[in-house]
Amino acid sequence: GAVVSQHPSRVICKSGTSVKIECRSLDFQATTMFWYRQFPKQSLMLMATSNEGSKATYEQGVEKDKFLINHASLTLSTLTVTSAHPEDSSFYICSASPPTGTPFPYEQYFGPGTRLTVT
Amino acid sequence: QKEVEQDPGPLSVPEGAIVSLNCTYSNSAFQYFMWYRQYSRKGPELLMYTYSSGNKEDGRFTAQVDKSSKYISLFIRDSQPSDSATYLCAMSPDNFNKFYFGSGTKLNVKP
Secondary structure (H helix, E strand, O other): OOOEEEEOOEEEEOOOOOEEEEEEEOOOOOOEEEEEEEOOOOOEEEEEEEEOOOOOEEOOOOOOOOEEEEEEEOOEEEEEEOOOOHHHOEEEEEEEEOOOOOOOOOOOEEOOOEEEEEO | OOOEEEOOOOEEEEOOOOEEEEEEEOOOOOOEEEEEEEOOOOOOEEEEEEEOOEEEEEOOEEEEEEOOOOEEEEEEOOOOHHHOEEEEEEEEOOOOOOOEEOOOEEEEEEO
């Protein structure tokens, strides 16, 4: 099956520093990757959609200069939280979609998530 | 009003019970309906998906979509303790690039 990994699984950083989270599709090429954040007992909120080789599309209310997304290859996307603050503490989850032609091309395979704590 | 509404629970049932999980939505453009299962501190995994209205069965799981009522359900038969998790519904219009998730229902199946 399709596997998506995330690294790190959890990170603690000080306020004002930047944190990079990696999302990798291990056994398929992902033309599209998505970044979500999830607060306790709340739904997954889409932050941005990234396509390989092009700029990410951010959802309304998400600061693109704060949450930098790079999708440099078909198997890797990174999310960098710049100048992190305690309110950025959350569970960040990425997902990846396989290319068209697969049985369920719009399926999203989710990574295990990254718990970010900003102190 | 949220695009997708889902009762957060928690829902506690004895082992072997039939579980009914539900979501309502407001956007009539939604065509694809998915159910994900999420264990604590893990990413969601796809359980089932359906297109438009109707039923779909996979083992102990049955997904139902009623587009006229904007209401979807997931039934779990013969529930097991291993089914204990948070269940998220998700929906998408023809634009596959955006999924709208419910907030998730936490299910606890007691042995």
